[in-house]
Amino acid sequence: MTLTEITAAIQSIKTGIKIVRGFNELKSEFEIKSATSELLNAIIDVQNNLLSIQSSYQVLLDSKNEIEKELDNFKNWETIKLNHNLKQVAPGVFVYVRKESQESYDNQYWLCANCFSNQKFSIFQSRIPGNVEDFICHSCKAKISLPSKNNPSKINRGGSWMSS
Ligand SMILES: [Zn+2]
Numbered sequence: 001m002t003l004t005e006i007t008a009a010i011q012s013i014k015t016g017i018k019i020v021r022g023f024n025e026l027k028s029e030f031e032i033k034s035a036t037s038e039l040l041n042a043i044i045d046v047q048n049n050l051l052s053i054q055s056s057y058q059v060l061l062d063s064k065n066e067i068e069k070e071l072d073n074f075k076n077w078e079t080i081k082l083n084h085n086l087k088q089v090a091p092g093v094f095v096y097v098r099k100e101s102q103e104s105y106d107n108q109y110w111l112c113a114n115c116f117s118n119q120k121f122s123i124f125q126s127r128i129p130g131n132v133e134d135f136i137c138h139s140c141k142a143k144i145s146l147p148s149k150n151n152p153s154k155i156n157r158g159g160s161w162m163s164s
Contacts (some may be wrong), residue, residue, distance in 0.1 A: 004057065009049035016042035077119045084111060090146045095124060112137035 003004045019039045019071055084096040095110035115122035122139035126132065135144045 005049045005052045007044050009053070011043035012042045012049065016046070017140065073119075080121060084116070086113065090144075093144050095144070110135065112140060112142055114142050115139050 016039055017141065019035050023032075023035060026035055038056075083099055086094055087097045087101055088094050089097075089110065094113045096113055096116045097108070097110060110124040112122045112124055114122075120139060122137050124135035124144060125138055127134040127136045127143070133146050136142070
């Protein structure tokens with residue numbers, strides 16, 4: 001679309017140049033008035049085409065920024081994916097955990113597997129502060145309940161639900 005507008009603008013400029021070059025040969029006032037009016041039209045055409053190009057350019061620029069943002073998000077998500085593993089924290093209860101989470105208790109969190117599959121980073125939170133049995137994903141409202149012996153602090157202290 002922009003290419004057509006550029007071609008049209010160039011064409012109008014050529015027309016304008018031709019009119020100006022022919023000015024010396026104009027004899028009557030009528031011919032001069034007519035050529036002036038033609039020149040004005042050519043200039044208006046150029047202006048309209050440039051405005052159109054400007055707006056098309058803005059659309060392209062917005063779209064380029066949007067694509068770059070999506071690409072960044074995609075790259076970030078790829079990094080998140082690489083750093084997390086699916087883990088069964090109780091029979092039939094799956095969450096994503098950080099691969100190195102066993103090393104640092106402070107950073108341990110469970111990611112909602114449902115949100116994770118939609119490329120969304122959402123951490124399971126205690127439904128009641130201090131309660132380590134019921135968790136909710138505030139993003140998709142998924143809930144998980146664990147038998148009390150399976151709570152994350154106990155898992156982290158070395159006794160996973162499988163071995164205990
Ligand atoms: Zn969720």
